[in-house]
Amino acid sequence: MRIEDMTLISIDDHVVEPPDMFEGHVPEKYKGLAPKVEKNEQGNDNWVFQGASMGTMGLNAVVSWPAEEWGMDPAGYAEMRPGAYDIHARVRDMDRNGVLASMCFPTFAGFSAGFFQKAPDKDLAFAMLQAYNDWHVDEWCAAYPGRMIPIGISPVWNPEQMISEIHRLSAKGVRAVTMPELPHLQGVPSYHDLDYWGPVFQACSDTGTVMCLHIGAGLGALRLTPGAPIDNMIILATQVSVLAAQDLLWGPAMRTYPDLKIAWSEAGIGWIPFYLDRSDRHYTNQRWLRRDFGGSLPSEVFKAHSLACYVTDPAALKNRHEIGIETIAWECDYPHSDSIFPNAPEFVLNEMNNAGVNDDEINMITWQNSARFFGWDPFKHISASDATVGALRATATDVDVTIRPRAEWKKLYEAAHA
């Protein structure tokens, strides 16, 4: 495989929602009530809505900062690389990074709409959630056909509205919704409860909508050691995916809804062989529990429902056949601190080569598995020959990838907006 011949779909990136995103998407009766970006006392940008406020965390958009400046401090738009929030800059950065298509998760809205769930007026919150989705589909994704794979957020606090929104989004071409890893941590029933979740799983199954369970939302499932440094939180975030898998595989979800599809977003993939071996051993060994997987092994059921997504996972790629070569998909995580920019193609191919991954397998991992799982044709708007790393990069030789201190980014922003 030559670097320039690779095709890359990143199935997990992030959009920092731009301040004007609600314009044109709010119903007449709610005019003026949409979340607004305001500067707080420290001069940092915050989204404010119904008395709650939410910053755009520094660690969430540090691409092109020197690593020494990263941190959890809130930052404003002015300090970010514009690709974080500006679709035109974003697509240029994707070109430079050789990435054909991207799925962008929300920032202030929360991976499972947590920001809207907290709002006291739920009718208003649902209207704004729909406005978010419309903006995401009709502006962020529609601006460059073929470059963004749309993903919606859904009102986890209301099953009827979840179902109607999943159908509404599907009709708009949306392929996925981001959902909680462990919904009971958000005060709604767990995935074991089919009275609550069954009709939602059915709506996802009927529309082919993938449930994306992004790491982070379920961190509360771990009683993190008091006084431990921040490393614990960052390193252990992927451990929660196993807890979510457990609920969906050993609870009724996967076995009752054969068409239900789960993407393990930014979960890494190295936990999977261990978890599946342990699941199969438990199933065959603890026979007194009489669990019924319809004649299959738990590992087979898991693989039939799952897309396992990773940014970098060198040892796990050596175990790719235990995970299932059709189950693995690559992600870039732009513009977060784990992001591989602007040299994703080199980084990815090097990791593949070290693990002895052959060309067919590379194509499955870097784009084919994601395209199949999300039912998304990558070459509908762009020909395969124009979609390669080499072809995309040829259009973006002028993209500036200089690492700049945040203060310099701010100066550039102020000059551009003067």
Next chain:
Amino acid sequence: MRIEDMTLISIDDHVVEPPDMFEGHVPEKYKGLAPKVEKNEQGNDNWVFQGASMGTMGLNAVVSWPAEEWGMDPAGYAEMRPGAYDIHARVRDMDRNGVLASMCFPTFAGFSAGFFQKAPDKDLAFAMLQAYNDWHVDEWCAAYPGRMIPIGISPVWNPEQMISEIHRLSAKGVRAVTMPELPHLQGVPSYHDLDYWGPVFQACSDTGTVMCLHIGAGLGALRLTPGAPIDNMIILATQVSVLAAQDLLWGPAMRTYPDLKIAWSEAGIGWIPFYLDRSDRHYTNQRWLRRDFGGSLPSEVFKAHSLACYVTDPAALKNRHEIGIETIAWECDYPHSDSIFPNAPEFVLNEMNNAGVNDDEINMITWQNSARFFGWDPFKHISASDATVGALRATATDVDVTIRPRAEWKKLYEAAHA
């Protein structure tokens, strides 16, 4: 490798403490105050001490039961295979299973002496803890020289007593103490607190005593999904090892005490490559945190301090070079439900062959790594040629390995004790 030429050390088994264990080990002033086995209202055997009681859980000693009868119900001695609590029967079972040597963790006492920690009179509790250790070393282990690798329990609630007990045990030839995975869950400071744990780590380092962190004790670190079936608890128990590793590797313990040795007992090994890759990536990527591993990678520090122990872990064995071939050790887990009895040699070799493990590596995993890590000479009392699976099994052709319903075990017991 031929099955009969294998040598097996099992570095994690369990003893169900026999009812007479305290006889001869209790100081004069505490005579009559030792824990006692009493039948409760349901007719089940329970240990009773200072107002607390603790059963011997069914799932803890189900070897040679039909799997359909396993369960969490309390059972009495009468229903167990005698090897669970009788040292003479145990060694015969080890012979039949081809196991040269075994490390036996406690049952009612708790992996980190939790039963004694709960007792209101701590002086009395410490005396009984010492009595447990003396029984374990002077009776259970001494009965058959060379067959049992002694492991003590320690009073986690009192650092001075922990230190003195570690030194006392070391002088008696004990190679290890079983310690909590996450001590803060037991109401004492976490492993990040060197004021509390530093002198204990130093005592372990000075005496070459291994800290064994057996799964189960730290299960409270996971907020298990309400209403989830028991499968969650059993399958997810090994997830806690990552949390404990995080505290010891990213906290000060491993880096401040270069001779500190940690065995990850029954933790499985499949989590390790994923965790180490994630740790190394975090270290090299999140440079703003300025963590100091003395010029090594976190993965190197972890391996230098760790023995990774597993019962069965087929995919992980394929990743053995990422874990570190000198880091892996096998366990049998007799007499628990995960135990491989009486066909451990066949099971182990089959798993090794499927993973392409060569003969030298098999020897490292089945006995050499454990012997080195615990500083224990397996051939001091038994020659290497008498220690093989073939030689041990030749002495035990008459051991009955029939699977019997618990009611039949009870009849046999009653006949033997009539």
